[in-house]
Structure formats: C-alpha cells, structure tokens
Amino acid sequence: xxxxxxxxxxFLVLWRRKQDVFNALLFFIIVVVLFPIGVxxxxxxxxxxxxxxxxCATVLAVLMALESTFKEDHRDGxxxxxxxxxxxxxxxxxxxxIAQWLVVMLPLLITMPLLAEMLYLPSSGFWALIGTLLVGxxxxxxxxxxxxxxxxSIKQGAMLVMLLILPFYLPVIIFSxxxxxxxxxxxxxxxxxxMLLAMSLLSLVISPFMTAIAVxxxxxx
Amino acid sequence: MNWAWFHKLGSPKWFYSWSKxxxxxxxxxxxxxxxxGLVWGLAFAPADYQQGxxxxxxxxxxxxxxxxxxxxxxMGIAGVVFLVWQMKMSPIFIKAxxxxxxxxxxxxxxxxxxxxxxxxxxxxxxDARLTSVLVLFLLYxxxxxxxxxxxDVLLAxxxxxxxxxVGLINLPIIKYSVVLLETLHQGPTFTLTKKPEMxxxxxxxxxxxxxxxxxxxxxxxxxxxxSEILLREHRSSWVKQEVTENGL
Amino acid sequence: xxxxxxxxxxxxxxxxxxxxxxxxLSFSVQSGDVVRILGENxxxxxxxxxxxVGALSPEEGRIAYSGEDVTLDRSILQQDALYIGHSVxxxxxLSVAENIRWYCPxxxxxxLHEALKSLELIDYMDTPxxxxxxxxxxxxALARLWLSQKTLWLLDEPFASLDVKGVELLEERxxxxxxxxxxxxxxxHQNLLSLASRDVMLLP
Ligand SMILES: Nc1ncnc2c1ncn2[C@@H]1O[C@H](COP(=O)(O)OP(=O)(O)O)[C@@H](O)[C@H]1O
Ligand SMILES: [Mg+2]
Numbered sequence: 001x002x003x004x005x006x007x008x009x010x011f012l013v014l015w016r017r018k019q020d021v022f023n024a025l026l027f028f029i030i031v032v033v034l035f036p037i038g039v040x041x042x043x044x045x046x047x048x049x050x051x052x053x054x055x056c057a058t059v060l061a062v063l064m065a066l067e068s069t070f071k072e073d074h075r076d077g078x079x080x081x082x083x084x085x086x087x088x089x090x091x092x093x094x095x096x097x098i099a100q101w102l103v104v105m106l107p108l109l110i111t112m113p114l115l116a117e118m119l120y121l122p123s124s125g126f127w128a129l130i131g132t133l134l135v136g137x138x139x140x141x142x143x144x145x146x147x148x149x150x151x152x153s154i155k156q157g158a159m160l161v162m163l164l165i166l167p168f169y170l171p172v173i174i175f176s177x178x179x180x181x182x183x184x185x186x187x188x189x190x191x192x193x194x195m196l197l198a199m200s201l202l203s204l205v206i207s208p209f210m211t212a213i214a215v216x217x218x219x220x221x
Numbered sequence: 222m223n224w225a226w227f228h229k230l231g232s233p234k235w236f237y238s239w240s241k242x243x244x245x246x247x248x249x250x251x252x253x254x255x256x257x258g259l260v261w262g263l264a265f266a267p268a269d270y271q272q273g274x275x276x277x278x279x280x281x282x283x284x285x286x287x288x289x290x291x292x293x294x295x296m297g298i299a300g301v302v303f304l305v306w307q308m309k310m311s312p313i314f315i316k317a318x319x320x321x322x323x324x325x326x327x328x329x330x331x332x333x334x335x336x337x338x339x340x341x342x343x344x345x346x347x348d349a350r351l352t353s354v355l356v357l358f359l360l361y362x363x364x365x366x367x368x369x370x371x372x373d374v375l376l377a378x379x380x381x382x383x384x385x386x387v388g389l390i391n392l393p394i395i396k397y398s399v400v401l402l403e404t405l406h407q408g409p410t411f412t413l414t415k416k417p418e419m420x421x422x423x424x425x426x427x428x429x430x431x432x433x434x435x436x437x438x439x440x441x442x443x444x445x446x447x448s449e450i451l452l453r454e455h456r457s458s459w460v461k462q463e464v465t466e467n468g469l
Numbered sequence: 470x471x472x473x474x475x476x477x478x479x480x481x482x483x484x485x486x487x488x489x490x491x492x493x494l495s496f497s498v499q500s501g502d503v504v505r506i507l508g509e510n511x512x513x514x515x516x517x518x519x520x521x522v523g524a525l526s527p528e529e530g531r532i533a534y535s536g537e538d539v540t541l542d543r544s545i546l547q548q549d550a551l552y553i554g555h556s557v558x559x560x561x562x563l564s565v566a567e568n569i570r571w572y573c574p575x576x577x578x579x580x581l582h583e584a585l586k587s588l589e590l591i592d593y594m595d596t597p598x599x600x601x602x603x604x605x606x607x608x609x610a611l612a613r614l615w616l617s618q619k620t621l622w623l624l625d626e627p628f629a630s631l632d633v634k635g636v637e638l639l640e641e642r643x644x645x646x647x648x649x650x651x652x653x654x655x656x657x658h659q660n661l662l663s664l665a666s667r668d669v670m671l672l673p
Pocket of ligand 1: 490510
C-alpha cells in the first residue's frame, strides 16, 4: 500500500457510497427547513438567525457522515491492514479526512446560495458565512473523526458520537455566528475567521494522533 | 530528580496500600472543614449589602464549581500520563473521577439556578460561567456514557484518556468563546464570583469550604479507586490475600 | 524481498480479556522457515500473529527483526510483512482488481492477469467483492501473496473456506516462498507435514 493508492481507494469507496453523501446533504437541508417551519418564518427572525441555523445543520450533517468513517473498514478488516501497513497512521487519517471533507462539504457549499436566499440572509452576511464554512469546517472533521474512531466497534454509535463531540463544536459555532453577525452589522470579521483558522490548525495537529490511538485500540475490540 | 514515586504511583498494589492509609483521614478532615465552612458561611457570615442573604449560596456554588473544573483538569492530566507513559493507574483514576466531577458540575448548575432566581428573576441565564459549567457537565456525561458503552477494557481505557485530553485542550477555548459570546451580547451585570474586597468574615468560611470540599472529594475518589483496583486486579495474588485477610 | 531475514521473539506475554496468553513464549524464524502455530481455540494463535505484526501490544517480551529491536516501533517489520487476519481486509465496495491495486499499486497488468487466472478470479475482475463468495473473497486477499514482494508472511487460518484446489495452490505458493528465502508463520488445523518445517505449540 502507498499513500496515493490509499487515497485513490478512499475516493473510489466514497464514489460508490454517493447515496450516503447525498443522504447527508438531504439531512442538512431538512434540518435547515425545520427552523422556518417550526419556529418562525418571518424575515425579522430568519435573517439574524440564518447563520446559526446553517451552522447547526452543518454540524449535525457532518457528524452523521463521520460516524461511519471507519465502520466498513473495521468490519472487513481493512482498518487493521492500515494499522499494520508500515505507513504513518496519522498521515493516512489526514488523507482520509481530506477526502471526506471534499466529498461532504462541497455539496453543502453548493446549496448555500439557495438556502441563504430562503433564510433571507443578506449578501453582506453570505460571504462571511461561506468564509466561516471554508475555514471552520475542517476543524469539525478533525474533531469529529476522533469520535468516529472511538465508536467503530460499537453497534449504535451515532448517538454516542453526537454526545461526545457536539460540546467540542460549540466554539466553532460561536465564532462563526459571531463572524456572520459582525458582517451583517458592517463590522470587520476577519478576527473571527482567524480564530476559526487557528482552531482548524490546532485540530489538524492534534486530532490525527488521537484518532490513531483510538483506531489502534479499536481494531482489537 | 528522583522518579521512584512516579513509578510507584503506577503500581496498583503500592497505590492501594498507600490510599488505604490516607483515604479516611483526608475524608474526615474534608468533612470537618466543610461543616465549619458551611455553618459559618450560611448562618453567621454577614449578609451582602447588595444581594442580601441570597449571596450565601456562594459557599456552596463556588467550591463545587471549582471542584468541577479541577476534577476535569486532573482527568485531563491523567489522560496525558496514560497516553504517554501507559501508567496503569490513570484510567482507574479517570473512571473514579468522572462521576464525582459530573455531580459537582450538576450541583454547581443547580446552585447557580437557585441563586439566579432572586438575583436575575429567572432560574437560568446564559451567563458565561453557567454556560461553561453546563458544557463541562456534558463533557463529563460523555466520558461516563462512553465508558459504560464500551465493554472492552483496553479500548475503554484509551477512549476515556483520549476524550479527557481532547476535552482538556478544548475547555479553555470553549470558555473563551462563551465569554466572548456574552460580552458581545451585554450579559447580566451581576456575576456570582469576582466580588471586590470581601471582608475576612466573608471569605474565610469560603476558604474553609473550598479546602474541605477538595479533601472530601479526594477521599471519595481514593475509595472509588480502591474498589476499582480490586476489581481490575482480582486475579493477582496480593488482592486474593488482601480480601481473605481483611474482607471486603 | 530481503536475501536473508530473521524474526526472534523472546519471553512474550500477551494479556487479553483477563487471560494470559503465550506466557514466556520464545522462538525464532529464519529465511526458508515455515512455522505453524498450534493450539486449541482461544489459545492465542491469532493474538500472537497480531502482536508480531504490531496490531496488538504485548504486556512483556521483545521482538527483533533481522537483528533490529522492533519491540517499540514495528514499522521496519511492517514494511516487510504481509498479514492476512481472520477478516482478510478486502474492501467490500471495491472490485477485485481495485482491491489488488489498493494493496499492491505497482503491479503491472500482465502479472495481475496471470495471478487472477491462476486463482480463477479473472472472470470476476470487475465485480464488487461483496458479490463474491467467502472462498472467493479469501482468494482475493491471497492474491497479495503472488503480487507483493514481502519477506515475512503472517497468515491466520489461510486455508479457511478454500476448496481443495485452492488449498493445493496455496500450499504450493507457500513452498515456493520458503524456497526463495521467505519466512512464513501460519496458524492452521490443516495437516501440513510436507510443508511446515516447524511447529510452535501454544499451551492454554
Ligand atoms: N476481540 C477480542 N476482545 C477481547 N478478547 C479477545 C478478543 N478476541 C480474542 N480474545 C481473547 O483472546 C483469547 C485468544 O484469542 P485468539 O488469539 O483469537 O485465539 P485463537 O486464534 O488461538 O483461537 C481468547 O480466549 C479470548 O478470550
Ligand atoms: Mg484465531
């Protein structure tokens, strides 16, 4: 196995699982739609709340997608092959997350103009929202994958992953919504983006090692 | 530097006999201090000139909130120790500590709410301090849930350690972000702590109850660790000898 | 493949599910050896292979590969080892050819076709593995033995769910590998008198 053959196989598997990716996207849209219908559909409520709604839906969709990151690999033994491949496990995990990020986040980003319009998000806030999603979402993946790795050997892991990981997402959600609010008020928001970037980098440094520990412990459970 | 104590700390047998000698005195000392602090604080300390008697809940709230954070800090450090040195006592410590920390966080939340009613007029305010204690409580519950779900001991040990370490790194960020959220939203002007210039009659009882609660929790956790050690090491000869000699 | 290699295991002790396995086990394997691990169900055969390849950590013991101590960092051994466990590590959603390219990316098409032909998988080259039988899935994993250049083979019950022809084919391949200077450690209940140069018995 080499890093490139690993990455190629990852993309192939994700391509074969495109329905799962599509389901995550649908889930995301449905969660977003719940708010205008369930809470309040007036522009006065939705415009300031839009960023928060979109971020909460993103977080849930990402966690749903991440829960199954290692499940199939664990079942068929290919996760064990990664552990004993002689390649660096943290690096393999980074590659896996990059593949997942591209496949899950790009469709979400593409639906953003439509959803922003439906939630009456003004264009001043829209670009800030896209910025926070681009800069902040990698940290969602890097943190969330730790939960996915810890629960691979558990049958019903999705709920547990939510319970474990959602608290860690709070800062990302807070920084992002504050950034969009600042943009909507015409204030500078690059400080918040810098903080999101810092969180993404910090999680990039720490999470692959933590995930590798979790994967190693999980293959034998 | 002499590292012998560090290696001894990693040995369940040594730790068991050490903690057996210390748990009870520490616990009793803690109870004594706690009773002094609480009785003094709740019954005799002067009332606050702004908040009247309702401020007295700080004698409960402040110690438990401090404990809730300290317990997590200790768990996070134990997690690092386990991941780096594979020390056997670390996961036992984490397992013993998590429910205690969760209860501390819960008491902090409840006492905060009780204090909030007369002060703010509502049971709950999204004040930075209360919010971060709530998140802390959720983190504790996550660790407990994970440990109860995983039945493989090795995986459960690693999982709890990984999660405590990640939590330890994240807690300051969570706290910072929550404070940021509050300052940008113009939060309530009263806060439960940061009282300027408390007179000695007010902070002395607080000091007693803080020290008391620390010792109380230390004793409690030592006991919980002892029973966990006996469970985990039940195959070793020293445990068999211990149980036949002293009973359970 | 290395011209000469050796694997030395000394004073091993594995603890799993509160049981001591392989306590005090020591043995060594040299180029040309085929070692069979024997023991009842649950004696720790699979665990031993996992420890050697580094998927599981032993409680105590030392492992040396070609003179280098790899007890703490198994990566030198792993680069030279081919491990096939109970779950063979074949991706269900990928086709046979894609699976092989995942594991052995450098193999050229002719060689791949030859190997698949001899394993009777050539007709299934583009079939997703989840549509194959258990024996066929194992053959996909075993194709690595023909297509990668690793010295140390660690095979956990490699004959499981293979038919008579498959068993013959595999035995022949193992023999070839040993003659070429490779090392094979396998667990099996198959009678391998002609094949195994040595047995290691695990006591429960
Ligand atoms: N996934 C597992 N989790 C916990 N313990 C296990 C697991 N698999 C095996 N064990 C324990 O390890 C022992 C050895 O198992 P194994 O190495 O698979 O035996 P063998 O391959 O010789 O049949 C078993 O008796 C069992 O108690
Ligand atoms: Mg076996």
